[in-house]
């Protein structure tokens with residue numbers, strides 16, 4: 001028995017890629033009916049609000065569009081509720097009508113992934129192509145940091161060259177992470193047209209992550225930004241640990257505001273505020289944004305938010321950020337992610353979940369949610385990573401994705417993957433299946449699949 005290596009399903013990358021790409025039929029299928037259901041589509045008869053509510057509601061909605069429609073409708077609805085209950089419900093604030101999602105899975109999603117699967121350059125390129133196909137127009141393609149420090153980002157030059165040369169993605173921005181002038185030169189050679197510099201609001205994290213103080217890191221950023229400007233390369237900035245640090249705990253919002261302002265002064269066109277370890281809450285997010293925007297009232301259109309979902313607060317935090325008028329959100333398909341120098345941090349908020357949230361708020365983002373869910377299933381299956389998007393998991397069930405487990409007797413491992421319906425279920429004879437099932441009689445083999 002020990003020599004038997006029984007793989008239930010070995011699907012080559014090629015066929016999984018084809019399967020994921022062929023899922024466009026789900027794009028038109030109503031797999032996610034609830035996401036599209038904004039207050040504007042509420043049925044009057046199902047409402048228990050005062051009788052004047054539905055008519056006023058729909059007339060306000062018809063006068064506005066996107067997030068504006070939902071906010072306007074909610075405001076009118078709020079008046080009705082106020083009359084009825086005697087108190088005023090909170091408004092949706094400045095929720096924008098369009099949000100640009102910066103997809104970070106190919107960089108932040110993969111840089112710290114713990115998996116036995118090999119993450120090849122081809123896999124990264126395929127992931128980026130699929131994300132672009134789903135409508136994402138800002139995709140972080142890799143990073144030019146030290147391979148000693150972050151081995152999984154090796155090959156970012158090859159990835160960047162390939163995606164920049166792809167004629168189907170000429171309208172997509174591919175920022176790459178650059179820590180210093182060394183990395184900048186590598187990125188320049190690979191053809192980078194946009195880079196991202198990064199620093200932190202925590203001294204200890206800055207040391208752990210980049211081997212220098214915040215002041216030294218800002219000086220590095222300044223040099224890199226200067227070089228980028230000489231070459232007409234756009235620069236995005238990141239501030240890590242804005243809501244907490246794995247080494248220092250609480251972080252002073254004033255420090256976040258200071259570092260953010262410095263990055264803008266140096267020439268970043270956008271700064272992304274990173275809750276690196278996902279400890280933020282809606283209250284803390286509101287307090288942080290109040291501090292930052294008080295210091296820089298004009299920055300609202302240039303700020304992005306970047307939440308990890310360790311404590312399950314990311315979507316709530318993003319909702320707060322939207323209410324403050326923030327219109328750029330970083331996210332990672334499948335909820336992949338983590339920083340190698342932020343112990344205990346879990347993945348980024350899943351792009352699928354962010355898109356669903358935006359759809360529910362009537363906010364446009366230009367991303368095909370069904371396609372995105374297919375990509376989430378594909379890439380997490382491919383890499384043997386858990387699929388963390390709740391929306392994607394729900395959509396998967398609706399679209400006929402199935403859980404498939406692969407047992408390896410030789411290695412004593414079990415691998416769980418989600419396969420789309422385009423991958424056929426069973427290819428061995430009944431006798432062979434019976435023989436293999438007998439080998440696993442002491443295990444739960446109900447959902448075994450056979451090659």
Ligand SMILES: CC(C)(COP(=O)([O-])OP(=O)([O-])OC[C@H]1O[C@@H](n2cnc3c(N)ncnc32)[C@H](O)[C@@H]1OP(=O)([O-])[O-])[C@@H](O)C(=O)NCCC(=O)NCCSC(=O)C[C@@](C)(O)CC(=O)[O-]
Nearest residue numbers: 144145146149179182183209210211238240241274276339
């Ligand atoms: C910054 C360094 C390079 C300093 O690392 P260092 O060891 O202090 O660098 P050094 O200047 O002393 O040089 C040491 C060696 O590294 C080489 N080197 C120097 N620079 C590079 C480079 N760019 N690429 C390749 N090699 C490089 C350099 O040439 C030299 O080689 P040697 O002479 O020994 O052969 C290192 O600390 C590093 O790579 N850190 C990056 C860590 C990282 O990538 N962390 C994850 C990204 S940040 C993040 O995830 C947070 C974010 C952005 O997502 C937002 C959020 O969630 O908060």
